[in-house]
Amino acid sequence: MPLTKTRLRSLASWALIIALGLNLRPILSSISPLLMQIRGDTGMSFQSSAWLTSLPVICMGLVALLGVRIEARLGERRGVALGLLMILGACLWRLLGHQAEVLLITALLGGAGVALIQALVPALIKRQFQGQVALALGVYSASLMGGGGLAALLSPVVAGHFSQWQAGLGVWLLPALAALLMWWLLPFAGLTARTHGASAQPWRNRRAWLLALYFGLVNCGYMSMVAWLPAYYLQMDWSATQSGSLLAFMTVFQVLAALVMPALAQRSRDRRPFLALSLAAQAFGFFGLVMWPLESPHIWVALIGFGLGACFALSLILTLDHCREPRAAGQLAAFVQGVGFLINAVSPWLTGWLRELTGSFVSAWWVLIVGVVAMLLLTRIFSPASYRESFAEPHGSPALSTHP
Template structure:
């Protein structure tokens, strides 16, 4: 048997992880600022336009269990490389997005890549990094993920104006996807299966574990709020008379706030034993922001966007920590992630579409924010059950 090759230094591995993570939201968040143009050009209803965000989220649920099966066959690191290639292909296809079938097919392919990579990254964090660095590394790749989201939502409209088409603006994000693939490829060569021997065995998803259902419920509620906000925050303010570019900047403020709390939350999690001390404030911030958009949207729009972003950023990054904390091994972390993503994203994928239906029925997006605030209240109730002494997934 060949000897394992030495792994790269800590920061090299972390940088490779960050390069991949930077692409895990761009294909989603680059779309909402351009929804008005896309809908007008292609004749889409609000519900059909919302499906451009719904489809990748649905993929993230349906293909989460597939990620574990692929990792069992070819290794988790190689599976992430294949997922990164899918993101490249899906994003590049948007250059021909004026064809409705191509636009949705490319979104699907990118969604599959996002699903596989997003499911396996928590597992790789537990595999390659010491327990006292889990929060730090999780925060770093959360930082990259939200940074890519902030950049894409901020410059999608200016890119479309500069390039003369929304298709060119969406397709141009292929560059970042290619960079992530190129940076990850050498790591695939170094991280051979010997390093994770015994951790790639196939196992069933932990359907019988109560803690797995609690984590899945938490992720479902958080994801419903997040993807609905990503899809409809900018259009809400376009309805209030804002220019599309200004509404895109507001969405960027929402995402930039996530960068701050998304990095801070996991770092603080290394210093607390009861995660509820961090999870509860993050949920409350999101509730306050949604109530603000509902009750007084033009009074302090930037404040509401930042509050929602701070809450959502911390909530999601801490959820990634939960996927590691409540698992005993990297393999069990992968199974917990697969189940949690299948349930949460499968349900939450309906969120943007459902909120689009609310808009079509009521004639405005204002009621959406009251619904999202109510979802946040349910999220608080779930958080109270996430005790630190819960039995971990084996």
């Protein structure tokens, strides 16, 4: 009997990780395949509609930076529940509204909900899946990206069925409701309530800032792809369903990479070879998107998806590698995601601005190529031997524990 209870608890933990991840990207990726319809009804320009992707990401960054205070005030159980309620509320409001202002407000509301969950999940995984942290982060990342792909694929289908784009955006309240019920009825073992005690101070550490910059730039391409990949092909006379399915196709390779690369990386403490391979895949994919967009679009999108999926999971794993104690690791991850997502938020806005300025998305893809190559060169400094040196506390503070 005890063994059965242990297995059920383990299965519930994995199911909850997947359910949470599935709800963290539809608020972003459901917009892009319906963008032309939304712009036609609301009169939004390319640059202003970019805020529908940028605003949630800005919220993700700002709320993640407050992760320590949120954890102390709410605890994991109530914090995650509140995040799911905010996502549910944003989707419901989108279902009922049709003005540009509603879309912008719900982008903020939904983004804040996503940020709450993202700020709390890494520490939860670090504690709950001891010995399987890389694999659990891979499953979490894969479900997160899978949710984004499903939204890109199904939102135009739902919108077409009901003959209104609001339905394509609002339907994602259903998985949010399901995850909320699961979270409340099947809580993780060992969930923390409010926490107290010494806090890490990553904003005073150079390596923490470098990890944040790295996380932001290696993942920038995802936000631009979610916001503009369908629009790029809509301008080449693809339909909304075709362009949305291309984004979903990219997600298939994101999910595969998020599962396979962390599993491989778990066999070694050195993440650099896997990160280098992932960044190279991104660079080749974006180059193909510039040079031969119609010849082999699925190949370029597959490479981009593989690189992005692996980079998200591996950069989070790299961050958690620097801290042994779960709470310190969670605080560092919240800081890295906070700054990183604020960097990410610039990407779709910059892409939209370059599109308005040049009349083409090609210049934005070149900017992403330059950023990816720069991060490929930076990857070499993240050797396992540097973890202890980077987070050595000069005054003997135990705030950030390192690997032995």
